[in-house]
Amino acid sequence: MLTVLCESPGTLAIHQRPKPQRQAGEVLLRVRRVGVCGTDLHIFTGHQPYLAYPRVMGHELSGVVEEADPDSGLQPGDTVYAMPYLSCGRCRACRQGKSNCCVQMQVLGVHRDGAFTEYLCLPRHFVGKADGLTLDQAAMVEFLAVGAHAVRRGEVGAGQRVLVVGAGPIGLGAMLFAALRGATVVALDSRQDRLEVARAHAGISAAVPLGDGDEAELARLTEGEFFDVVFDATGNPQAMERGFRFIAHGGRYVLLSIVQGDIRFSDPEFHKREATLLSSRNATMEDFDTVIAAMRNGQVPHAALATHRLTLATLPERFPDLLDPRQGVIKALVEC
Incomplete structure (x- = not known):
């Protein structure tokens, strides 16, 4: 499968990697959209404090289910979004419902390889059905949830x-x-x-x-x-x-x-x-639910926010342009 790897600051390269093999309790996703985040820009420029290179970036994603456990509630072909903050569920923060600041947090595209690839396996707990949302909308839930979480914190x-x-x-x-x-x-x-x-x-x-x-x-x-x-x-x-x-x-x-x-x-x-x-760090499922409800109610101007589009194959060539203020980028979506 085609994968874009940030090998070092300023260097993106296309690699071919084996398609991941799904384990019990996991969902195999066909990645369809990935939003480019400020975190990705910081990784590319070498200013992300929690990362070691090389790394596959990308944590704002939507996709389609390829495989899932029969009792998972998911079916092949379902449109889904991902909660990219993989929390442990056991630490003090998680026990208090604050999974967004888990002590052992693993963030896709930061602590472990992310979504600038064609297929991705995630634990079922971190995959949500995006009924009623487009692929574009589902890929934009995460960054909006970060804002919604901050508003709730405030x-x-x-x-x-x-x-x-x-x-x-x-x-x-x-x-x-x-x-x-x-x-x-x-x-x-x-x-x-x-x-x-x-x-x-x-x-x-x-x-x-x-x-x-x-x-x-x-x-x-x-x-x-x-x-x-x-x-x-x-x-x-x-x-x-x-x-x-x-x-x-x-x-x-x-x-x-x-x-x-x-x-x-x-x-x-x-x-x-x-x-x-x-x-205010990351977001919780409560914040994701807030965003999804607002999207379903037509209260989120997602089309106006998605100002730029790229493809996975052209990402290494076009990614540096996203750093140029003259491009007027609000949210760039990578189509996989």
Whole structure:
């Protein structure tokens, strides 16, 4: 089977690998769509902190069942999505229902080989039926669930003021699901094209360009009180540190981003606000269910978010283009 391997930072190559043999309790999938994530871009550029090369990237996937156990509830031909965070089910986090931060987490495409290939075997527990969804939609559930999980972590409620810094795919997911909870959502980003997508499709009330006067504009939009919940989805340490300034008194700050190194903030300002700082990692099946329900209700503009398409065979040649801001990529889907 054709497989694309990231051999080292900056190097993707096509390999032929044997088709995997399904074991009892597993599902053999024919991979059909794979979303390209910021994680994949970080792997390609050598900035992913949890990875050893070589690695088959790709964790946002949909596919069709090839083989499954007779009692699995799945049939050959079923359209499915994958939960790519393979949790142990035994550690303290898993026992508390927090499988998204399992102590022994194995993430597809990061800790173990992922979906930039034609066939993949996964344990049945991590494969879900995507009834009523297209292959494109099913491949987009995961990244939207990351945003939905962050919104749930931030306890966003109706009437609250929310700021999302970073209008990439994860940030757009946070905007969308915060707006669906009835919040008033503002986007802050340096790229006008992404702010336009947020304004058109993510339910925001205002889009603020990063730069001179942005803090004054955020203050104006909130009558000087700033935001009940702030989300950072930039992956930029300076932006993450700056975001503390935008928390309202009594507010919450949710970091979706992960960076190598330390994040610093002013302790007097943090205490003065009695602010809450939260990290948000991955998503749980509850968040996947939230996204799938919203998709079935027509509340997710999946077609507008899927801006680029590639094929598995052309991935090594075209992948570097996805790093170019001039390409206007929101979500690229690889067709297998």
